[in-house]
Amino acid sequence: AFEVVVSAGFRSTRRGRMAGSMWLRCILGPHLQRIHRSPDQSRPEGRQGWSYQPRSLEKHTDSIIGWVTLWSLSYYSSPLLLCYLYRKGRLCNYMFVFHALSVFAFFMPPFPPSFSLPGWGRWKNSEYLQFLSILEETKKNHTPTNKVLIFFPHQWEVFVQCCESVLVSIFFLSSFLIAHSFGRRMLYPGSVGLLQKAMRPMLLQGQARLIEEFDGQRNKLVACDGNEIDTMFVDRRRDGGQTGQTLVICCEGNAGFYEVGCMNTPLEGGYSVLGWNHPGFGGSTGVPFPQNEANAMDVVIQFAMHKLGFQLTEIVVYAWSIGGFTASWAVMSYPEIQSLVLDASFDDLLPLALKVMPDSWRPLVQHTVRQYMNLNNAKQLLKYQGPVLLIRRTRDEIITTTGPEDVMSNRGNDLLLKLLQFRYPKIMTDEGVRAVRQWLGCSNPLEEASVYSGYEVDDDWCVSVLQSYQADRDVLFPWSVGEDMTLEGRRQLALFLARKYMRNFETTHCTPLPASEFHSPWRL
Known part of the structure; x- marks a missing residue:
């Protein structure tokens, strides 16, 4: 697959004082595969090409280097193999082999000095010396008569490739260790045993309250x-109220528990409520990695349907903060769910992870998040067709990338923009996005009202336009409404939709949401 092409005839080479420098160039030089026939047919050696025949020393040491390269890769990738065997419970079966290899590795360095041996064989080969002379002359003068194309790596390039393989192995191993050690605990501090032990009296008190009072x-x-997923269900259907017929499934934050978490908000509003704890939180077992989180959410929904007797159209999913991942997964996987409410949630974990880690760690953080902690809420949310309400904390200090004083760095803004741009692409053009961004930059109701009135938004007109489009078509999102509309009309619709899909709450990230702020999402 690799060959060296020499289209020029051999020239006479100097055989003078080249002992040290020529030997070094022979060591570092590329492989010579074949000597093609020369265009000059008058020369005897140009009538027919021939394959390069390395001397015995060069030929055998190439084989040795191949085995050394394989040994080096095995030598440096052994930590990955150890981790794999440990997780599979087979480490004890292979301990004798590892002891033997460790003794062998102690006496044999990963890269022996055999890389210099092919240089000696090449130095004694006149064909290789002629090739090396033409190659060096071409590099210096770029003469068109001597065209040399090199595609095969020499020994030191093999050495570099081995080093790169070692670095790649270290990179992936570091990513794995970060995700399964402090990374997971930073993302879900509620899974840390010390925190749970400190909160145990509070959790027991909250659990007793839910059981004894409700x-x-x-x-x-x-x-x-x-x-095993620990859940708590409060049934309000027998109370006779309309809200009691609706089940609100609550998804807690990264340090939240159903005993003292967001479950209390819909509970105070008179809804039937089903709360659950993340894997590894409270009475739940396991570790809160994304797939385990999705599995937990799945069994909670199945329990609500098949044991509690609720239809999907009677279920509202409500999430706070990082709970937006399981909530968006739920509506993506069960699109018949009635509606979704996301409080203080974000679009993607990666920007928030990059915010708290050193810049020099950026590639490692990107790989770790995407490989092990890929909480991409927006991607899942766009696959849901039902009503959505986003609640943004205007003084949020957790899901902002620059600080709570900069409301435009709140990742809830990005979640709203991605949702609107997907559902209403003809409305959310550059002008529509610009108007919504101006509205998102407001940090209090007075500023919001000022921007809204500045664009002269007519709510009745916006509703009529959307209802007319919906009546004429039975289509799923994305809609093409707004494609034949004036610039002013698209701006009005963009601001109208932004205010319907998002509500502001003037507080910080961890303040409990009052029941008065919990609303059903807007329906056209």
């Missing part, structure tokens, strides 16, 4: 991965 029913659900 007649809550505690259940353990077994997810498909074997994790």
Whole structure:
């Protein structure tokens, strides 16, 4: 597959004082595969090409280098193999082999000095010396008569490739260790045993309150991965109210528990409520990695349908902060769910992870998040067709990338823009996005009202336009409404939709949401 092409005839080479420098160039030189026939047919050696025949020393040491390269890769990738065997429970079966290899590795360095041996064989080969002379002359003068194309790496390039393989192995191993050690605990501090121990009296008190005051029913659900998910259900259907017929499934934050978390907000609003704890939180077992989170959410929905007797159209999913991942996964996987409410949530974890880690770690953070902690809420949300309400904390200090004083760095803004741009692409043109961004930059209701009135938004006209489009077509998002509309009309619709899909709450990230701020999402 690789060859060296020499289209010029050999020229006479100097054989003078080249002992040290020529030997070094022979060591570092590329492989010579074939000597093609020369265009000069008058020369005897140009009538027919021939394959280069390395001397025995060069030929055998090439084989040695191949084995050394393989040994080096095995030598440096052994930590990955050890981790794999440990996780599979087979480490003890192979300990004798590892002991033997470790003794061998102690006496044999990963790269022996055999790289210099082919240079000696080449130095004694006149054909290789002629080739090397033409190659060096071409590099210096770029003469068109001597065209040399080199595609095969020499020994030191093999050495560099081995080093690169070692660095790549270290990179992937570091990513794995970060994700499964402090990375996971930073992302889900509620899974840390020390924090749970400190909160245990509070959790027990909250659990007792739910059971004794609200007649809550505690259940353990077994997810498909074997994790036990601790849940609490409060049934309000027998109270006779309309809200009690609706079940609100609550998804807690990264340090939240159903005993003291966002479950209390819909509970105070009179809804039937089903709360659950992340894997590794409270009475739930396991570790809160994305797939385990999705498995937990799946068994909670199945429990609500098949054991509690709720239809998907009677279920509202409500999430706070990082709970937006499981909530968006739920509506993506069960599109018949009635509606979704996301409080203080974000579009993607990666920008927030980059904010708290050193800039020099950027490639490592990107790979770790995408490989092990890929909480891409926006991507999942765009696959849902139902009503959505986003609640933005205007003084949020957690999901902002620059600080709570900069409301435009709140990643909830990006979640709203991505949702609107997907559902209404003809409205959310550059002018529409610019108007919505101006509205998002407001940090209090007075500023919002000023921007809204400045664009002279007519709510009744916006509703009529959208209802007319919906009546004429039975289509899913994205809609093409707004494609034949004036610039002013698109701006009005963009601001109208932004205010319907998002509500502002003037507080910080961890302030409990009052029941008065919990609303059903807007429906056309």
